[in-house]
Amino acid sequence: MSYVIVAKRYASALYQVANEKGLVDEVGRDLQLISETLIKTPEFITLLQSPKVALEEKKELISSAFTQVQSITNNFLHVIVEGRREEALAEISKEYTKLADDAKGLLEVVVTSASALDDTERNGVADAFTKILGRQVRIQEKVDANLLGGLVVQVGDRLYDGSVKNKLERFQVALKETRVG
Structure with a gap:
């Protein structure tokens, strides 16, 4: 079974419990903290996965490492x-x-942009895509210097490519077709 299928099942169960208790945002922040901690300290996840560490030790380790999380988040981690x-x-x-x-x-x-967006650019993109999609958007930024300029915006499986690199590539293809034709 892939991680995505497993993740969807576990996330759905946790979301239902958090929603019932009115703690959706709090649990979301807890999970963000946990994810960031695991990224910063990969040896922590290695320790949790080790068959040499007893289950009760792992639970104690989690409880002591994440003292500030909600009790349902702590229980979820134990599960x-x-x-x-x-x-x-x-x-x-x-x-x-x-x-x-x-x-x-x-x-x-x-x-994705060639350089980090400033607040005005970020708000402009958010406003534009809120209008296009008819829903509020949350921007996740990525920087890729290979773009040269412009933006590539991904919404689910849709891609809006307004990068200078893409425009130059399309222009180059059009020139080649003009010469051939």
Whole structure:
């Protein structure tokens, strides 16, 4: 079974419990904190996955490392460790965020640009895509110096490519077709 399928199931179960208790945003922040911690300290996840570390030790380690998280998040982490699904935590966090965003009517938009966007540019992109999509958007930024300029915006499986690189490539193809034709 792939991590995505597992992540969707776990995220859905956690979301339902968090929603019932009115803690959707809090649990979302907890998962973000946990994901960031695991990225910064990969040896932590290695320790959690180690068969040499007893299950109770792993639970104690989690509880002591994440003292500030909600009790349902802590219990959820224990379930993850018991089910040996630690490797899916990052994907579970992503899927949980998608569920929470959908419930709020938010849509994540990945914006790739040649350099970091300033606040005015970020707000302009957000406003434009809110109008295009008819939903509020949350911008996730990526920087790719190979773009030269412009933007590439990904919304789910749709791609809006307004990069200078893409425009130059299309221009080059048009020139070649003109010469051949």
